[in-house]
Amino acid sequence: MIMIPSSHNESTRLLFRRIHHPTLNQSTLTFDIKQGNIEQVFQINQYSGVITTQKPLDYENIASYSLVVQATNMAGMASNASLLIQILDENDNPPVFQQHHYHGSICELAPVNSVVLNSENLPLVIKASDADSNQNALLVYQIVEETAKMFFTVDSVTGSIRTIANLDHETFSAFHFHVNVRDNGKPQLIADKDINDNAPVFVGLPYYAAVQVEAESGLSIFKVSAVDGDKGINGEVTYFLKDDHGHFMIDQQTGTISLKRTFESDLSNAEYQMEIHAKDCGDPPLSSTITFPITVVNKAMPVFDKSFYSVSVNEDVDVHTPILGINATSPDGQNIIYTIVVGDASFQFGIGFDTGVISVINSLDYEETPYYRLTIRATNYLTGSHAEVDVDVLVQDINDNPPVFKEMSYRIVLSETVMIGTPALQVIATDMDSEKNNVVGYQIFSKEHNSTDYFHIDSSSGLILTARILDHELVPEYDFIVRATDNGFPSLSTEVSVTVLLKDMNDNPPVFNQLLYEAYVSELAPKGHFITCVQASDVPSLEGFISRVLTDITHIQLALPLLMEKVVKII
Numbered sequence: 001m002i003m004i005p006s007s008h009n010e011s012t013r014l015l016f017r018r019i020h021h022p023t024l025n026q027s028t029l030t031f032d033i034k035q036g037n038i039e040q041v042f043q044i045n046q047y048s049g050v051i052t053t054q055k056p057l058d059y060e061n062i063a064s065y066s067l068v069v070q071a072t073n074m075a076g077m078a079s080n081a082s083l084l085i086q087i088l089d090e091n092d093n094p095p096v097f098q099q100h101h102y103h104g105s106i107c108e109l110a111p112v113n114s115v116v117l118n119s120e121n122l123p124l125v126i127k128a129s130d131a132d133s134n135q136n137a138l139l140v141y142q143i144v145e146e147t148a149k150m151f152f153t154v155d156s157v158t159g160s161i162r163t164i165a166n167l168d169h170e171t172f173s174a175f176h177f178h179v180n181v182r183d184n185g186k187p188q189l190i191a192d193k194d195i196n197d198n199a200p201v202f203v204g205l206p207y208y209a210a211v212q213v214e215a216e217s218g219l220s221i222f223k224v225s226a227v228d229g230d231k232g233i234n235g236e237v238t239y240f241l242k243d244d245h246g247h248f249m250i251d252q253q254t255g256t257i258s259l260k261r262t263f264e265s266d267l268s269n270a271e272y273q274m275e276i277h278a279k280d281c282g283d284p285p286l287s288s289t290i291t292f293p294i295t296v297v298n299k300a301m302p303v304f305d306k307s308f309y310s311v312s313v314n315e316d317v318d319v320h321t322p323i324l325g326i327n328a329t330s331p332d333g334q335n336i337i338y339t340i341v342v343g344d345a346s347f348q349f350g351i352g353f354d355t356g357v358i359s360v361i362n363s364l365d366y367e368e369t370p371y372y373r374l375t376i377r378a379t380n381y382l383t384g385s386h387a388e389v390d391v392d393v394l395v396q397d398i399n400d401n402p403p404v405f406k407e408m409s410y411r412i413v414l415s416e417t418v419m420i421g422t423p424a425l426q427v428i429a430t431d432m433d434s435e436k437n438n439v440v441g442y443q444i445f446s447k448e449h450n451s452t453d454y455f456h457i458d459s460s461s462g463l464i465l466t467a468r469i470l471d472h473e474l475v476p477e478y479d480f481i482v483r484a485t486d487n488g489f490p491s492l493s494t495e496v497s498v499t500v501l502l503k504d505m506n507d508n509p510p511v512f513n514q515l516l517y518e519a520y521v522s523e524l525a526p527k528g529h530f531i532t533c534v535q536a537s538d539v540p541s542l543e544g545f546i547s548r549v550l551t552d553i554t555h556i557q558l559a560l561p562l563l564m565e566k567v568v569k570i571i
Helices: none
Strands: 002-005 013-016 030-035 042-044 050-053 064-072 078-088 139-143 152-154 161-163 179-183 209-212 220-223 237-241 248-250 256-259 271-280 287-297 308-314 322-325 336-342 349-351 357-360 371-380 386-396 409-415 423-426 440-446 455-457 463-466 477-486 493-503 530-533 536-538 546-548 555-557
Touching: 030 042, 042 064, 139 152, 209 220, 237 248, 248 271, 308 322, 322 386, 336 349, 349 371, 409 423, 440 455, 455 477
Parallel strands: 002 078, 209 287, 308 386, 409 493
Antiparallel strands: 013 050, 030 064, 042 050, 064 078, 139 179, 152 161, 220 256, 237 271, 248 256, 271 287, 322 357, 336 371, 349 357, 371 386, 423 463, 440 477, 455 463, 477 493, 530 555
């Protein structure tokens, strides 16, 4: 017996064995598999007897093979041998849920550890199966979403769901969550159950179609296409028309739009806005919607290759630069003449009358006109029949405007006693460019006195605040520069001068010129006799320091005769 894993590679060598028989010449033997080679999985080298596999093995399909191998010599004598090949199961099958969706219900008054019920009022059980065997087929279930884990638990073995917390309908009226399942094989495989989190997306936009007014019903006009990033049923897309306008229909599976009913002859140049929905098959389903025009034309009318055109151009583009090509064809093959009929009152653009190439013929300015909608007419110059199409020209802003301050300069008076962090003033600069280029930042640059140490500016608002204690007696005036810089590339900036004058406050008391005054006086000195003079100084709001004698205590004079026995000295 030979045992081989089901995950072996093709052409794996299984056996090399020669049959020994006293009556058989070993050098002349040939080998053949006579029985048991189901689906021709094995082959044997007729000369060496080596058996190899030539197809993949699958334990779940066939678990064992019983081969009968025959050896024959040149004389035609043969001998048979039996060979049992046992396939070993490997974990090569992920679990598969028995249903795509499960629905359950439970009363909000149900106590904790209550079983969630299904639509038949039976316990809700999530079920999955695994095609492997034994340990590889044992399954473990788990809730994915964290919010759901706060209120529910799933039995990891049986898949039944119970509550683990009290429920409140007013807080959560419904729960939508996912359960994954993994097996116990090595390596573990997890059921790949796709969550429907991608809506269909239309590809190849924009769409435009034209149909002849004489077209017959059943004619295929256009095919839309949408893709969905989900897998399986969640990624299957179907198509619907919101309004068929009495003339159109769509194949729900392929997205092909066809003519359901013919047009009246006077409907030439009519345009139908088709609203198309692409919906997937998930639960709940997700959808996307687009609108595109279908134009009814007669045989002589030119037909544009698009329903509309759009182009972006920088405002600094050179004059005479081509920016877009328009193309229309005439059903009868005649030449087309192109003209701009609406949207260019200032003659900013020109179009080649026979080429359809639109060029800039005058300088553009985003700040003046950021957007143009031109109407282009294509005319069959033999029949005079024509068609029109809109062209959107989006002018892209270039950082060509520096910030501008509201004032040429700023000058304020500020008390020297203000606290740190006191707002002094706000400088504001504006930028005429678009949002991507007009965000202004502010910086302080000192002229002298290290003003950047004494003042701080908020870089986004331009608000200037004090950063240190100010002192008029040390620095009575501050002069500095504020620079406003935009966020364009390259950035542009503007500077403005700011002067801050400090207002002097009476914040310095008088100071005596001496800490101690001493004088002598005779005991015979009469009343009114001069004794001494004391002096004090203050720091006024004038330049420098000026001594000032306080007049009310300038001279000390004798007011009464002195008695020697009572007064010795005056300090």
